[in-house]
Amino acid sequence: MSIIRKLLEPIPLPPMALIRQKFDETRVDDIPGHLRREFEKPGTIDRLQPGQQVAVAVGSRGIQNLALIVRTTLDRIKEAGAVPFIVPCMGSHGGATAEGQIEILKQLGITESSMSVPIRASMDVAVIDTLDNGLPVYSDRYAMEADAIIVINRIKPHTAFRGPYESGVMKMIAIGLGKQKGAEAIHQLGFKHMAVNMPAAARILMRKLPIVFGVAIVENAYDQTCRIEALPIERVEERELQLLEEAKERIPKLLIGQIDVLVIDWIGKNISGDGMDPNVTGRFPTPYAYGGPDVTKIVALDLTPESKGNAAGIGLSDFTTKRMVEKMNAEATYANGLTSTVCLPCNISTTLENDYYAIKAAVKTCNILDYNACRLVRIRDTLHLGEIQISAGMLDEARSHPDIEVLTGPGEWHFDEEGNVPKA
Template structure:
């Protein structure tokens, strides 16, 4: 089952293992066909296609390229800090989508060259995760609220079953958003705060609208795929916590 597959991936990688398992199954079982389902970044069905067994590997590779085009991505490849308001199992199986963070911490898979995010600060864990914070290890710093909602046993079970213990390591924890942001920026060598390339997003699924630092605005204005909808404002804190609501209206709860 899942545990066996993940165990093989630790020594081999999913990229090599899945085609091998597919060929083995097709050779030993009477497979009639398969149904390929592609979803967009909001988990909405984008495409459904029937595929005959003899076309599984070739057609799946083609559909995978289409799926990559549907993935949510950050609009900038080079960032000093990304603040995610939340992570959760309903957002991604890894809490934060590794295709967005660019942080593949297991399974012998190389991390992509982009995006290059030097620090990730994650503020909370969704209620729907029921304490399972597998994937939290992608962050460099987390808010104490996230740590308080983390269930150690549930997270450990997920980590052991998946074989991805690196993704479940608990990052450095801070008491407030102000402390988290300052800690991130002070550990990436940003000398002038005006040069800091910072994004704040609701989560890795909802990336249509986000906050960006002034260092990114000129580039954003020059691009046809981005639109600046408000002028810069100072970051506001209330008792050390970010005062502005989450960037999107995706059921995120502002502090």
Template sequence: MEQVNKLLNGVEIPDMAQVRQNFSAPVLDDPCGTLKQQLDRPEIRNLVKPGMKIAVTVGSRGIAEYIPLLRCILDSLKEMGAEPFLIPAMGSHGGASAEGQKKLLAGYGITEESVGVPIRATMEVVAVDQTDSGETVWVDRYAKEADGIVLFNRIKPHTGFRGDYESGLVKMAAIGLGKQKGAETVHDGGPAMMASRVREFGCRAIRAVNVLFGVGTVENAYEKVRMVHALTRDEIFTEEPEMLAVAKSGMPCIMFEHLDVLIVDQIGKNISGPGMDPNITHTYLPGAAISEELRAKRATRVVIFDLTEETHGAAMGIGMSDITTKRLFEKMNLDTTYPNCLTGGVTVSAKIPMMFDSQKLAIQAAIKTLNGADLEHLRIVRIKDTLHTEYIEISEALMQEARENPEVEIVSEPAPLVFDEDGNLF
């Protein structure tokens, strides 16, 4: 790319400063102790009978206190005389294969050895119900054959629609337990129909199989557990929307708007379904049921540097950026990226943007393509990923706003970015 690099030579990158965004963040002091109390409620304990073989769902997203909370659920079930086992409930993630889904869980440290119960992974599904329009509701075969099911998931705003049930227990029943076939069926209505279809398919699935109870968590802006509840099947329908409202009230954000460039160090399926959470980056998919006001908050140019190790080459979300690096492209695994696109009926999120040899060139390309921008006062923000937005970097042009915002603390004064001999920051 000799000629391309010549065109970018001399494009100035503004000095950047580190700041700390201070979010209101209530935290639960003892999540496992609180969950144990919840599981000891008679409404929960009376649902479990000795000898029951109970499937406990585990998803593809990282959850705060994932293994400790999971162990608490499993230990409580064992104390009640049940025989729990885990089932991956993650739709088409993990390359839409049973082994891929087990490998994804292992990336979080969830193995048969670490949690002390079997993991039964399959992509086989069983029809359990039909919608009013005659569409089939599918559920994981092991889940259907179990004496009972426990849904375990984090409850948070979805990245592409708004509704009573977004990311949480009902969606896990609709899409996670439905595996690839069920996920494809739910997504078949397109982005505009996702809220209603998640509700219909999820509620029908929960009622059609023996879901005993669910465990939902809510996290604060710093990925700490803010709330955990064990909910009976009926309580899931009434309490999940209230927990979702709490989750929405505590979402992190980027406290600077009208950006020329947003730099994201890494994306991955372990961070968000679309690689980076559009609730933070405003990189929403076309057709997503999101207001134009939110869409308008997207930076003019979005740059992505890299993939997380935990995503195993799944690069969903790369297509929502404008510019990336060859490093990311070379890590991209089409066999783990494309199944999600084929299942969801979405192509844009896996499209390849312009790519450059180094992170420095990627930033320079973003700046060079800012037609009409004030190059002397560029508004640039850099974040590690959308799970970590406490400490971010801002360009010199944003410093006055930072000083005037009581929720922003200036950690360092503006200074040039330090690139290595290959033009990379890391």
């Protein structure tokens, strides 16, 4: 028996119970109908002229109903007599290649055939202006040559900095439309200055590019669309401030705040830009963001197939598995850190041979006297926090919480012959 096994075999794993966390379930049921009513607002579709070439900028992952929202927008543009096309709007994602970005759109359900419009993908950009600090501001050439631009994105808290504008339409304009060069430029001075540099670049592009309006999406804690608004370009700044505050209130969260060990079944780029959302785990890649629960140790067990080997976020865990590391595409993963200038999420955490030993390692190192009393939480991923597992010692606290329902009593862990737990 190896020294690692000798150290970890005696460590107990607490029995686990299934609970349901309850969040506000407000959502938009008729998305096409709701969005079409939004397009009746002055300053949106009415600004398009027949025959105009309209670039629709889209590309963020993990957005529920994105393909439906994009298709509804494209259809309404056509009805106005304009000619839409799609521009991948995702900075350096997709390996910083046009082909890679088209592949990401395909994963999102957005293709030329499903949308019935062309996709014009290129990494070719032009410098539009410079910020006062000398940073260049870039734009995709296809977008800047269009007669009009519409930007679609979700509003949510960023994972690496705090500011009045974080992830949303403004970020999509400043970083997404800038492709690899634009993303690299805005990140160059680091996240310490992102709250200033990102919106400053967005304001320049909103002045100098023919951006007509944005489509802003807010999701509830169940990963459902709860708000969609069409924002005329002159209203984007003001309204995004308010929508970000709403988004912060609605993000999924762990309702029990102090956790010794957090086990995450899946991480991936389709879950969060950081593989696991730091707003949920409380583990941030920079000192410029904060919030979330008090978690001592994090275990990341596996990588989603949708990530295509991009394991960014693995470095935010304390322990992972050999299986996860074997699925990691180092080149795709490291490209994230090189562009964002934050390499911690791309580091490989302490790697154990399977789930069994990775979880035991976290319990052993979580700095408590009685391992049997470990406050352990297991989640599918950071997007899905409705039903989660908690250790038996947390049940009294869960039962007293008004927004938690205990679904099952505690039971023992089950591992397969390879030492791994079944995952949804």
